[in-house]
Amino acid sequence: MMEWYCEYHRFHFQNLVFTFRGSRLIPSSTPLSLDFPARSVIDIYEINTYKYIKQQETLARSKKLAELDKYAKDAELLQAMQDKQEARARSQGQGQGQDQDGVGNNTKQGGHDEPVEVEDDEAEVEYLHIKLRGKDTTDEKIRVKKTTTVFAILSHYKRIKKISADTPVKLEFDDEAIDPSMAVGETEIEDDDMLDVRVG
Template sequence: MEKALKAFSDHFSVNVIATDPVLMMNSMRVFPTSTMASLGIRPVYYVSVYPRSVFNREREREALERARRAMEQEQARRDLEMAQTLQRSVDATGGQTLLVDDDLHGADDSQMGLGMLPGDTGKSVRIKIRDKSGKDTLLLVTTSTTVQAIIDNYVSMAGLGDKVTVTLEFDDERLDPGSTIGDTEIEDDDMLTAFWR
């Protein structure tokens, strides 16, 4: 292979050897000391030659791409698990479920669970409630869930007690406790802010 590289360099007036080349054939690394016999008997050999800096950049790019794909697959797996859990809870309660999932925020098992909301029907909507400390609580509600039902469940899950008055805001506007999610412009993955005194 060294002789082939030298001939290539001489023919094209490019000093390939000065680039500390990396040789690849069929996704397999080939070393300059390799002979044609060691590569197997073939009528034609196609060997890709990369300057080492280009080869190293390409390998780094491939590693980053693999890491990105792995993160996307892990996120998709978590999303699927959550969707299955939500669906099971909705199925088990005939569509009358508010699911609180603090798993991503380090909550212990006592802070996670199901709150039953009577009469919930309609399209499911995922929302996030952020409190004044910055802690997020993920909820699955339906378009017929009232704001008051969300407040009551949130007070219970956050352990705030009966004497605390909680209000929810969306886009800096206070939500009417008597309205339903369907009455508002709240959509999947929107964030509400919780205030209490």
């Protein structure tokens, strides 16, 4: 059938690709082996066009898988934070000056002059004191562990500034954006450093 088509239209068989329902046909294929219905449509492509289409399909599939992988990692990160919150709430109870993510809520005397503590659930850990400066040039002082994620810091900043949860916010250090999934210890942030918060 394929050879007949090429001879009838004077095409070189090697330059064409025949497909049925998205699958490439081979010369030995028969209607019976492919379970052709009474009426079938066979798509015919010039070989370079077929290769290009397949490349685009592969790129689209890879992009989709990368997006799904990112969403899965974000979901795992959020679930881990929720699990830590629940465990902390059970062990420490409520009403001890912490918000729902275990971040101190700056209610000590002196207001913003006292550093807020992020993820303080261990006795013997190394802390870094950092400042967050937003568009209003107001500094928010926080104390974090090296295992604290940038995502947790941004979530805390959104709460104290009453920023909507779906508003894009990023943290910059030396004019470079920091990956939210990174822990503080994985960055070049040091004690007493100033970080810029970009909203929107």
